[in-house]
Amino acid sequence: MPYLQLPLGPLQTNAYVLSNEKSEAIIFDPGSESDKLIRRLKEENLKPIAILLTHAHFDHIGAVDDIRKEYSIPVYVSKHEEDWLAKPSKNGSGRFLGDPVVIDAADHLITEEGSFKVGSFAFHIFHTPGHSPGSLSYYYKKENVLFSGDVLFSQSIGRTDLPGGNHELLLKSIHTKLLDLPEQTYVACGHGQMTTIGMEMDSNPFLSGF
Template identity: 55%
Template sequence: MKWKQMPVGPLQENTYVIWNDANQCLIVDPGSEGSKIIQYIETLNVTPLAILLTHAHFDHIGAVDEVREAFNIPVYIHANEEDWLEDPSKNGSIRFPLGVIKAKKAEHIIKNESQIEIGEFSIEIFETPGHSPGSVSFYFANEGVVFSGDALFQGSIGRTDLPFGNYEQLLNSIHQKLLSLPEETEVCPGHGPVTSIEAEMDSNPFLTGF
């Protein structure tokens, strides 16, 4: 499996394009610049299968419909935020001067932690709320990589001062779900550089004293 980190939009949200040896592709959090994401996928000569959303804040969903319609693929989102795609007051776009963002309903609703198969991809879904109530992380065990959305960053954690955020819940999510992964696991966050579980266990100031 290979993946490409693509910072997009004014908040430099990390969209990820993931593909495998079967030339199948997944897109995680297409937040903005849909044409850029689509063009990159087309250069890979792969078949997109789905869009996976770690959560539904506006900077992570801005290009959902453009990418979905370009490839005619379904969207996966957690049940706690399924109505956020259509509601600017919940996805937060109404509070930022970047334009109101809406997307159509998702085709697949994640209702609990599970392991799913999409094409030849095997994905473990962890519920990691705190930054937002429907935040999830997508773990590819065979590849040793987790896409953590805005739960865990290099040297930091997701903000919890937005509506529906919960600091203690986020810390519990990180410790119980993410830090329980093998230390060599790569962490692909929603913003900023890639890190590892080991690095965050050793030096993340939000976690070392917990």
């Protein structure tokens, strides 16, 4: 498959690298350990063209500036979390880390759902709030994979006890948007192992009875 999963940092947050036949690459959620990520990109001879953020919690953004500087590429984030990158009180680092995470402003704000293209990569973006107000899920139909951030996990869902979290809204996001995707769709989760839409429909205990 043309994507890599790299668990990074103390929370083992999954960064994903999606590539094409030209060795161009999209980086999702470079949360930490920029040296490790850059080394892997060089080993694979990949040429990053953009950073896409599923949301702006600290464990998903910590290496953004290092990667952006290394490759001179733009960063995309939801308009709903525009100021989270530079505010530890919002990105969670002020609460959970000794060293606050402060990232430069994103180059582009994602303002709506629907078709979205970066280079030759064509996605469908779903606004999937609940874990955070600006959570985005990126569906890459060409390879049948959804980059879901911390919205949907294998046998679990994202936590909703952080600022801006909403349990009912998260369940609504999953049921009305993600579960309509083909059951064989791979789900590239923000933490832990990958899963599929079908597997979560059949056995995720958080999704029954909604």
